Amino acid sequence: MARVVVDVMLKPEILDPQGQAVANALPRLGVAGVEAVRIGKRIEIDFTGEADLDKAQEIADKLLANPVIEDFTIRVEESEA
Amino acid sequence: MARVVVDVMLKPEILDPQGQAVANALPRLGVAGVEAVRIGKRIEIDFTGEADLDKAQEIADKLLANPVIEDFTIRVEESEA
Known part of the structure:
Protein backbone atom coordinates (compact mmCIF):
# COMPACT_ATOMS: atom_id res chain seq x y z
CA MET A 1 0.00 0.00 0.00
CA ALA A 2 1.26 3.43 -0.87
CA ARG A 3 0.03 6.70 0.53
CA VAL A 4 -0.07 10.07 -1.13
CA VAL A 5 -0.72 13.14 1.02
CA VAL A 6 -2.40 16.22 -0.41
CA ASP A 7 -2.17 19.40 1.64
CA VAL A 8 -4.78 21.99 0.74
CA MET A 9 -4.32 25.49 2.17
CA LEU A 10 -6.10 28.75 1.52
CA LYS A 11 -4.09 31.04 -0.73
CA PRO A 12 -2.05 33.55 1.30
CA GLU A 13 -4.22 36.48 0.20
CA ILE A 14 -7.44 34.77 1.36
CA LEU A 15 -8.53 35.52 4.91
CA ASP A 16 -8.71 32.49 7.20
CA PRO A 17 -11.23 33.27 9.97
CA GLN A 18 -10.87 29.83 11.53
CA GLY A 19 -7.12 30.23 11.93
CA GLN A 20 -7.59 33.80 13.09
CA ALA A 21 -9.97 32.60 15.80
CA VAL A 22 -7.33 30.17 17.09
CA ALA A 23 -4.66 32.89 16.99
CA ASN A 24 -6.93 35.24 18.93
CA ALA A 25 -7.55 32.61 21.59
CA LEU A 26 -3.84 32.09 22.34
CA PRO A 27 -3.26 35.05 24.69
CA ARG A 28 -6.06 33.70 26.88
CA LEU A 29 -4.13 30.41 27.05
CA GLY A 30 -1.02 32.32 28.06
CA VAL A 31 0.75 31.49 24.80
CA ALA A 32 2.76 34.34 23.29
CA GLY A 33 5.08 34.52 20.30
CA VAL A 34 2.67 33.21 17.68
CA GLU A 35 2.44 35.40 14.61
CA ALA A 36 -0.21 33.58 12.62
CA VAL A 37 -2.26 30.39 12.48
CA ARG A 38 -3.69 29.06 9.25
CA ILE A 39 -5.92 26.02 8.99
CA GLY A 40 -6.25 23.86 5.91
CA LYS A 41 -6.94 20.30 4.95
CA ILE A 74 1.12 16.61 -3.28
CA ARG A 75 3.73 14.25 -1.94
CA VAL A 76 4.29 10.56 -1.43
CA GLU A 77 4.43 9.66 2.23
CA GLU A 78 7.05 7.12 3.12
CA SER A 79 5.55 4.07 4.73
CA GLU A 80 6.48 3.43 8.33
CA ALA A 81 6.13 -0.30 7.81
CA MET B 1 10.05 33.14 11.47
CA ALA B 2 9.63 29.48 12.23
CA ARG B 3 6.70 27.33 11.29
CA VAL B 4 5.28 24.34 13.11
CA VAL B 5 2.80 22.12 11.30
CA VAL B 6 0.14 20.19 13.21
CA ASP B 7 -1.63 17.40 11.32
CA VAL B 8 -4.94 16.38 12.88
CA MET B 9 -6.54 13.20 11.57
CA LEU B 10 -9.51 11.18 12.76
CA LYS B 11 -8.47 8.08 14.66
CA PRO B 12 -8.39 5.01 12.40
CA GLU B 13 -11.42 3.46 14.09
CA ILE B 14 -13.56 6.58 13.51
CA LEU B 15 -15.58 6.65 10.30
CA ASP B 16 -14.72 9.50 7.93
CA PRO B 17 -17.79 10.21 5.79
CA GLN B 18 -16.13 13.11 4.00
CA GLY B 19 -13.22 10.96 2.86
CA GLN B 20 -15.62 8.15 2.03
CA ALA B 21 -17.60 10.50 -0.21
CA VAL B 22 -14.44 11.39 -2.13
CA ALA B 23 -13.48 7.72 -2.43
CA ASN B 24 -16.95 6.89 -3.73
CA ALA B 25 -16.73 9.61 -6.37
CA LEU B 26 -13.50 8.30 -7.88
CA PRO B 27 -14.92 5.56 -10.13
CA ARG B 28 -17.09 8.24 -11.77
CA LEU B 29 -13.88 10.16 -12.52
CA GLY B 30 -12.39 7.03 -14.02
CA VAL B 31 -9.82 6.72 -11.24
CA ALA B 32 -9.19 3.18 -10.03
CA GLY B 33 -6.69 1.72 -7.58
CA VAL B 34 -7.55 3.89 -4.60
CA GLU B 35 -8.19 1.93 -1.43
CA ALA B 36 -9.16 4.71 0.96
CA VAL B 37 -9.29 8.47 1.35
CA ARG B 38 -9.18 10.17 4.71
CA ILE B 39 -9.55 13.88 5.27
CA GLY B 40 -8.15 15.74 8.23
CA LYS B 41 -6.79 19.14 9.11
CA ILE B 74 3.53 17.96 15.31
CA ARG B 75 6.63 18.81 13.35
CA VAL B 76 8.81 21.78 12.54
CA GLU B 77 8.62 22.69 8.89
CA GLU B 78 11.93 23.69 7.37
CA SER B 79 11.80 27.18 5.96
CA GLU B 80 12.14 27.49 2.21
CA ALA B 81 13.79 30.89 2.59
Missing part, protein backbone atom coordinates in the same frame (compact mmCIF):
# COMPACT_ATOMS: atom_id res chain seq x y z
CA ARG A 42 -4.74 17.23 4.88
CA ILE A 43 -5.97 14.41 2.68
CA GLU A 44 -4.48 10.93 2.76
CA ILE A 45 -5.04 8.86 -0.37
CA ASP A 46 -4.14 5.19 0.00
CA PHE A 47 -3.46 3.39 -3.26
CA THR A 48 -3.79 -0.37 -3.51
CA GLY A 49 -0.57 -0.66 -5.50
CA GLU A 50 2.04 1.95 -6.35
CA ALA A 51 1.49 5.58 -5.42
CA ASP A 52 0.29 7.43 -8.50
CA LEU A 53 1.01 11.16 -8.32
CA ASP A 54 -0.79 11.87 -11.60
CA LYS A 55 -3.98 10.30 -10.28
CA ALA A 56 -3.57 12.15 -7.00
CA GLN A 57 -3.14 15.40 -8.92
CA GLU A 58 -6.35 14.72 -10.82
CA ILE A 59 -8.25 13.90 -7.61
CA ALA A 60 -6.98 17.05 -5.93
CA ASP A 61 -7.82 19.20 -8.95
CA LYS A 62 -11.32 17.89 -9.35
CA LEU A 63 -12.49 16.96 -5.87
CA LEU A 64 -10.30 18.28 -3.09
CA ALA A 65 -9.29 21.87 -3.77
CA ASN A 66 -11.09 24.96 -4.97
CA PRO A 67 -8.51 26.56 -7.28
CA VAL A 68 -10.05 30.01 -6.85
CA ILE A 69 -9.16 30.22 -3.16
CA GLU A 70 -6.89 27.24 -2.41
CA ASP A 71 -3.45 25.95 -3.28
CA PHE A 72 -2.43 22.35 -2.84
CA THR A 73 0.76 20.34 -2.66
CA ARG B 42 -3.40 20.73 8.58
CA ILE B 43 -2.62 23.68 10.82
CA GLU B 44 0.34 25.97 10.25
CA ILE B 45 1.52 27.88 13.31
CA ASP B 46 3.99 30.66 12.55
CA PHE B 47 6.11 31.71 15.51
CA THR B 48 7.72 35.13 15.63
CA GLY B 49 11.00 33.67 16.90
CA GLU B 50 12.11 30.10 17.35
CA ALA B 51 9.67 27.26 16.73
CA ASP B 52 8.38 26.06 20.08
CA LEU B 53 7.14 22.48 19.97
CA ASP B 54 5.94 22.58 23.58
CA LYS B 55 3.72 25.57 22.85
CA ALA B 56 2.49 23.94 19.66
CA GLN B 57 1.66 20.79 21.62
CA GLU B 58 -0.33 22.86 24.11
CA ILE B 59 -2.20 24.68 21.32
CA ALA B 60 -3.01 21.41 19.58
CA ASP B 61 -4.15 19.78 22.82
CA LYS B 62 -6.41 22.61 23.86
CA LEU B 63 -7.65 24.17 20.64
CA LEU B 64 -7.02 22.10 17.55
CA ALA B 65 -7.77 18.45 18.20
CA ASN B 66 -10.56 16.57 19.90
CA PRO B 67 -8.70 13.78 21.72
CA VAL B 68 -11.77 11.56 21.80
CA ILE B 69 -11.86 11.15 18.03
CA GLU B 70 -8.65 12.67 16.67
CA ASP B 71 -4.91 12.07 16.75
CA PHE B 72 -2.37 14.73 15.92
CA THR B 73 1.28 14.93 14.98
Whole structure:
Protein backbone atom coordinates (compact mmCIF):
# COMPACT_ATOMS: atom_id res chain seq x y z
CA MET A 1 0.00 0.00 0.00
CA ALA A 2 1.26 3.43 -0.87
CA ARG A 3 0.03 6.70 0.53
CA VAL A 4 -0.07 10.07 -1.13
CA VAL A 5 -0.72 13.14 1.02
CA VAL A 6 -2.40 16.22 -0.41
CA ASP A 7 -2.17 19.40 1.64
CA VAL A 8 -4.78 21.99 0.74
CA MET A 9 -4.32 25.49 2.17
CA LEU A 10 -6.10 28.75 1.52
CA LYS A 11 -4.09 31.04 -0.73
CA PRO A 12 -2.05 33.55 1.30
CA GLU A 13 -4.22 36.48 0.20
CA ILE A 14 -7.44 34.77 1.36
CA LEU A 15 -8.53 35.52 4.91
CA ASP A 16 -8.71 32.49 7.20
CA PRO A 17 -11.23 33.27 9.97
CA GLN A 18 -10.87 29.83 11.53
CA GLY A 19 -7.12 30.23 11.93
CA GLN A 20 -7.59 33.80 13.09
CA ALA A 21 -9.97 32.60 15.80
CA VAL A 22 -7.33 30.17 17.09
CA ALA A 23 -4.66 32.89 16.99
CA ASN A 24 -6.93 35.24 18.93
CA ALA A 25 -7.55 32.61 21.59
CA LEU A 26 -3.84 32.09 22.34
CA PRO A 27 -3.26 35.05 24.69
CA ARG A 28 -6.06 33.70 26.88
CA LEU A 29 -4.13 30.41 27.05
CA GLY A 30 -1.02 32.32 28.06
CA VAL A 31 0.75 31.49 24.80
CA ALA A 32 2.76 34.34 23.29
CA GLY A 33 5.08 34.52 20.30
CA VAL A 34 2.67 33.21 17.68
CA GLU A 35 2.44 35.40 14.61
CA ALA A 36 -0.21 33.58 12.62
CA VAL A 37 -2.26 30.39 12.48
CA ARG A 38 -3.69 29.06 9.25
CA ILE A 39 -5.92 26.02 8.99
CA GLY A 40 -6.25 23.86 5.91
CA LYS A 41 -6.94 20.30 4.95
CA ARG A 42 -4.74 17.23 4.88
CA ILE A 43 -5.97 14.41 2.68
CA GLU A 44 -4.48 10.93 2.76
CA ILE A 45 -5.04 8.86 -0.37
CA ASP A 46 -4.14 5.19 0.00
CA PHE A 47 -3.46 3.39 -3.26
CA THR A 48 -3.79 -0.37 -3.51
CA GLY A 49 -0.57 -0.66 -5.50
CA GLU A 50 2.04 1.95 -6.35
CA ALA A 51 1.49 5.58 -5.42
CA ASP A 52 0.29 7.43 -8.50
CA LEU A 53 1.01 11.16 -8.32
CA ASP A 54 -0.79 11.87 -11.60
CA LYS A 55 -3.98 10.30 -10.28
CA ALA A 56 -3.57 12.15 -7.00
CA GLN A 57 -3.14 15.40 -8.92
CA GLU A 58 -6.35 14.72 -10.82
CA ILE A 59 -8.25 13.90 -7.61
CA ALA A 60 -6.98 17.05 -5.93
CA ASP A 61 -7.82 19.20 -8.95
CA LYS A 62 -11.32 17.89 -9.35
CA LEU A 63 -12.49 16.96 -5.87
CA LEU A 64 -10.30 18.28 -3.09
CA ALA A 65 -9.29 21.87 -3.77
CA ASN A 66 -11.09 24.96 -4.97
CA PRO A 67 -8.51 26.56 -7.28
CA VAL A 68 -10.05 30.01 -6.85
CA ILE A 69 -9.16 30.22 -3.16
CA GLU A 70 -6.89 27.24 -2.41
CA ASP A 71 -3.45 25.95 -3.28
CA PHE A 72 -2.43 22.35 -2.84
CA THR A 73 0.76 20.34 -2.66
CA ILE A 74 1.12 16.61 -3.28
CA ARG A 75 3.73 14.25 -1.94
CA VAL A 76 4.29 10.56 -1.43
CA GLU A 77 4.43 9.66 2.23
CA GLU A 78 7.05 7.12 3.12
CA SER A 79 5.55 4.07 4.73
CA GLU A 80 6.48 3.43 8.33
CA ALA A 81 6.13 -0.30 7.81
CA MET B 1 10.05 33.14 11.47
CA ALA B 2 9.63 29.48 12.23
CA ARG B 3 6.70 27.33 11.29
CA VAL B 4 5.28 24.34 13.11
CA VAL B 5 2.80 22.12 11.30
CA VAL B 6 0.14 20.19 13.21
CA ASP B 7 -1.63 17.40 11.32
CA VAL B 8 -4.94 16.38 12.88
CA MET B 9 -6.54 13.20 11.57
CA LEU B 10 -9.51 11.18 12.76
CA LYS B 11 -8.47 8.08 14.66
CA PRO B 12 -8.39 5.01 12.40
CA GLU B 13 -11.42 3.46 14.09
CA ILE B 14 -13.56 6.58 13.51
CA LEU B 15 -15.58 6.65 10.30
CA ASP B 16 -14.72 9.50 7.93
CA PRO B 17 -17.79 10.21 5.79
CA GLN B 18 -16.13 13.11 4.00
CA GLY B 19 -13.22 10.96 2.86
CA GLN B 20 -15.62 8.15 2.03
CA ALA B 21 -17.60 10.50 -0.21
CA VAL B 22 -14.44 11.39 -2.13
CA ALA B 23 -13.48 7.72 -2.43
CA ASN B 24 -16.95 6.89 -3.73
CA ALA B 25 -16.73 9.61 -6.37
CA LEU B 26 -13.50 8.30 -7.88
CA PRO B 27 -14.92 5.56 -10.13
CA ARG B 28 -17.09 8.24 -11.77
CA LEU B 29 -13.88 10.16 -12.52
CA GLY B 30 -12.39 7.03 -14.02
CA VAL B 31 -9.82 6.72 -11.24
CA ALA B 32 -9.19 3.18 -10.03
CA GLY B 33 -6.69 1.72 -7.58
CA VAL B 34 -7.55 3.89 -4.60
CA GLU B 35 -8.19 1.93 -1.43
CA ALA B 36 -9.16 4.71 0.96
CA VAL B 37 -9.29 8.47 1.35
CA ARG B 38 -9.18 10.17 4.71
CA ILE B 39 -9.55 13.88 5.27
CA GLY B 40 -8.15 15.74 8.23
CA LYS B 41 -6.79 19.14 9.11
CA ARG B 42 -3.40 20.73 8.58
CA ILE B 43 -2.62 23.68 10.82
CA GLU B 44 0.34 25.97 10.25
CA ILE B 45 1.52 27.88 13.31
CA ASP B 46 3.99 30.66 12.55
CA PHE B 47 6.11 31.71 15.51
CA THR B 48 7.72 35.13 15.63
CA GLY B 49 11.00 33.67 16.90
CA GLU B 50 12.11 30.10 17.35
CA ALA B 51 9.67 27.26 16.73
CA ASP B 52 8.38 26.06 20.08
CA LEU B 53 7.14 22.48 19.97
CA ASP B 54 5.94 22.58 23.58
CA LYS B 55 3.72 25.57 22.85
CA ALA B 56 2.49 23.94 19.66
CA GLN B 57 1.66 20.79 21.62
CA GLU B 58 -0.33 22.86 24.11
CA ILE B 59 -2.20 24.68 21.32
CA ALA B 60 -3.01 21.41 19.58
CA ASP B 61 -4.15 19.78 22.82
CA LYS B 62 -6.41 22.61 23.86
CA LEU B 63 -7.65 24.17 20.64
CA LEU B 64 -7.02 22.10 17.55
CA ALA B 65 -7.77 18.45 18.20
CA ASN B 66 -10.56 16.57 19.90
CA PRO B 67 -8.70 13.78 21.72
CA VAL B 68 -11.77 11.56 21.80
CA ILE B 69 -11.86 11.15 18.03
CA GLU B 70 -8.65 12.67 16.67
CA ASP B 71 -4.91 12.07 16.75
CA PHE B 72 -2.37 14.73 15.92
CA THR B 73 1.28 14.93 14.98
CA ILE B 74 3.53 17.96 15.31
CA ARG B 75 6.63 18.81 13.35
CA VAL B 76 8.81 21.78 12.54
CA GLU B 77 8.62 22.69 8.89
CA GLU B 78 11.93 23.69 7.37
CA SER B 79 11.80 27.18 5.96
CA GLU B 80 12.14 27.49 2.21
CA ALA B 81 13.79 30.89 2.59
